[in-house]
Amino acid sequence: MKRAFRLLASAGLVAAAAVAATAAMAAEPLKVAFVYVGPIGDHGWSYQHDVGRKAVEKEFGDKVKVTYVENVSEGPDAERVITQLAQGGNDLIFTTSFGFMNPTIKVANRFPKVKFEHATGFKTAKNVSIYNARFYEGRYIAGIIAAKMSKTGTIGYIASFPIPEVVMGINSAYLGAKTVNPDIKIKTIWVSSWFDPGKESDAAKALVDQGADVLMQHTDSPAAMKLAEERGIYAFGQASDMAIFGPKAQLTSILDDWNYYYVDRVKAVMDGSWATKDTWDGLKQKMVELAPYGPAVPDDVKTLADATKEKIISGELHPFTGPINKQDGSPWLKEGEKAADKDLLSMNFFVQGVEGSLPK
Amino acid sequence: MDLLLNILLGVTVAATPLVFAAIGELVTEKSGVLNLGVEGMMIMGAIAAFAGTVGTGSYVAGILIGALAGAAMGGLFGVLTLTLMSNQVACGLALTLFGLGLSALIGQSYSGISLPQFPRVDIPLLTDIPFLGPLIFGQDALVYLSLALVAGVAWFLARTRPGLILRAVGENHEAAHGIGYPVIRIRYLAVMFGGACAGLGGAYLSLVQTPLWVEKMSAGRGWIALALVVFASWRPLRVLGGAYLFGGITIMQLHSQALGLQVDAQILSMMPYLATILVLVVISRDRVKMKLNAPSCLGKVFYATS
Structure with missing residues (x-):
């Protein structure tokens, strides 16, 4: 499934639709989604976020259902993909590039029950936290x-x-x-x-x-x-x-080490303690x-x-x-x-x- | 002097993938087929050449595999548009998306592998001539191949009978069919040749320019190649000049930044497209010239009625 999904991911639109489709089938587990700006094979930024995603999967196993969309360009595409993910029933969505800031805020306004986490930006909302590394x-x-x-x-x-x-x-x-x-x-x-x-x-x-x-x-x-x-x-x-x-x-x-942050935030949603937060961690926290x-x-x-x-x-x-x-x-x-x-x-x-x- | 030499060598590296992809597309378009899937064929060439070189340990084999992969993509396009007579524009776009996705899938296990630097030609004495030596005699083999390819295509189209037939098919496929030329077969060959060339362009990216494999590494070069064909008004030698001009703009922009000159990177990045639009405007004002160069049947579906 993941392989087939990767193929589709190049066409952001199709990918978003696929996410919506697969997402509609599941029921119980907490649904978490990640949006990447590059391919996870970039051996850099997006790759490292994907390492964090895997850490979430490893930590929570069956209790989460994690999806991701890669290669999402910063612009109208981003808003469409994030909207699809929110409509697809995801509870927590990580958007991992500066340029996803405005789309994230916009979509968050329309889906007040979904929680959003935006990396490297500066705009928060009731359901949008931001996080960045120093x-x-x-x-x-x-x-x-x-x-x-x-x-x-x-x-x-x-x-x-x-x-x-x-x-x-x-x-x-x-x-x-x-x-x-x-x-x-x-x-x-x-x-x-x-x-x-x-x-x-x-x-x-x-x-x-x-x-x-x-x-x-x-x-x-x-x-x-x-x-x-x-x-x-x-x-x-x-x-x-x-x-x-x-x-x-x-x-x-x-x-960049996002693992502990992603695990913490998923846990926070699970136990209901999630609140808007502005995180900027550095060498001290090992981010x-x-x-x-x-x-x-x-x-x-x-x-x-x-x-x-x-x-x-x-x-x-x-x-x-x-x-x-x-x-x-x-x-x-x-x-x-x-x-x-x-x-x-x-x-x-x-x-x-x-x-x-x-x-x- | 050294800086100038390095700049010129850099221009060659930036221009060569464009030369390959554009000269292939030129032949495709001259036969009357518009293949917008250059980007997809290029990226497939890049991963196939990289995987082939890693697998066989031979650059020659890798480059051939890259060209074959491009040709296979071209063949696929042919099946869709020539045999099944689908819309060429839509299929070309689909081919690009397909190529980007498939190459990422194949390339999963190849990211993180690195190859040694691609060897440059070294002719004792000649390469040692200061400045001109490395520039003229010290490039890598693919650069010479690209130049030979342009010369070959120019000669083929202008001076040979098969070249004339290919152009005839592109100008008026019904007339060509009427006098007994196998329009579809000729177009298949042209499309596959275009694919092979795009594959070589991709191979240059993954084997020489970077040299590594990363997803989406063609990063829009296929589109520039497409623009180049129009920019060159379907003339092989102008394709060569245009590719070096576009490559030169890219490299000069990087160097001017490092030198601290104030040039907006964004403006220079849009230059190739801007230049293409300008050329299009200029050549379409002169209808006679436009007709002389642009293949009349470009993008039209051929259906043999009898």
Whole structure:
């Protein structure tokens, strides 16, 4: 069934109909649905959410009936798919991409009895919770490692879209790198896609050709990692461990672990304690984790990275601590001031020192 | 100089899958069949070539399997539209969706496997010539194949009798049938050739450009190839130029960003489509030229009455 379903999933519309059909047959178990923006075979973002889905299945067995729809594009398709899932009798629906925010809120208004969980957004409702991971904590450490490993002093960054999540990541990586090397440069290429292996690979090439010797990415495929391995430079994995694509190249990977959150929320619906919640967990709660360091990382860098991680976990260090100016030189954070969560979640500017400009 | 060389090498890599897919579609369309399933045939070529290479350990075998998979998809399209006479536009769209789904299904066990870098041609002395050496003599074999294919198709269509017959079938299938040419058989061959070429384009993506297999990795290149055929007004050499132009735009956009130049990525991403629309507008103003190039029977169902 799952295989046949995957086939259909490419045609979002058909898939939604199939979900509705299969969903109508079941009766007892709690019905949970997941909506993914990419294919679960992306070895990145959607893949990791799917690991969370499997954790839910494993934890609750027969007590849940879990379905998923993959490859749902951010736009009208999303609303249709979410509506179908809600109509199909699902009790809890996880929508796992920033661009699903407005569709989720819209559908939630029409189905007040269904509970929704939206990842990485900022709009809540009576039946919509939001959850996100503090990836910037991991990226700060990645920035430190990158600056330590780079010989050319240039880090290449493959970015997707200029949404706060991505902008925050670039800023955080830069601030981390700057603590090691004040002259560090970050070159950013926007590929305007979450998932286009060919283009990500081309962008990686362009960055390396222009002097970058460590690559970071905020796109979902392992293409850049693969290129780094070929060119004998370093890279950081995205969302899941990409060491198989770059056994020598991967320095570490910023991992997302949604398992405990998904299990908790399903449990909350089961025992009736579910309420709207805004979750933003990080290294401390292990929603963000670092993959084992690659063979190229020397001991002193490991020690430094681990120490930074400890400081972030204990709350001693916040990656966004003043003094920090905006890119144009106007002040943002005062000496010792820590960035407020709401500022981070709506971040639409580079900090001083980052080169390039945000696409409009 | 090194940067320029790397940019030019990058353009070749970005353009080659487009060259393959577009030249195949050109032949298909010249025979009067509009196959919108290029994206689906491409992605099937990508997974088949990847799986084939992993399975056999040979790039040559993998590439052949990729081309065969594309041809099989083309054949399937032929059965639907030529034998069963279904609507070509609808079937082409269906073929794309089918290909994306089927390739994901087949590819489940292949994501996460990686292949070594595809070998580049290395001719001692010639490849060592600074700048021009690697550019002209140091590309991978598939790049040369794509160039040869374009030259071959151009020659075939313009200079050979079978090429003339193929064009005749595309121009007026009833007349071609009237003087005894097997319209359906010729179209089958053209559609399968188009599929094989799209398969090669896909193979280039999964074996050379990335080289790995991930679902949906064709990411719209099949549609660009379709646009290219119109952009080139059905001329093989213009297809080549157009593919390199579109590839060049992609690569220049990435490089200009890394250099810190202010160009909107979105505008450059829509350039191929915008250029195609412009060309369409320009060529459709001149009816004579339009008729000279566009196959008159494009997309029309052929039904042999006698």
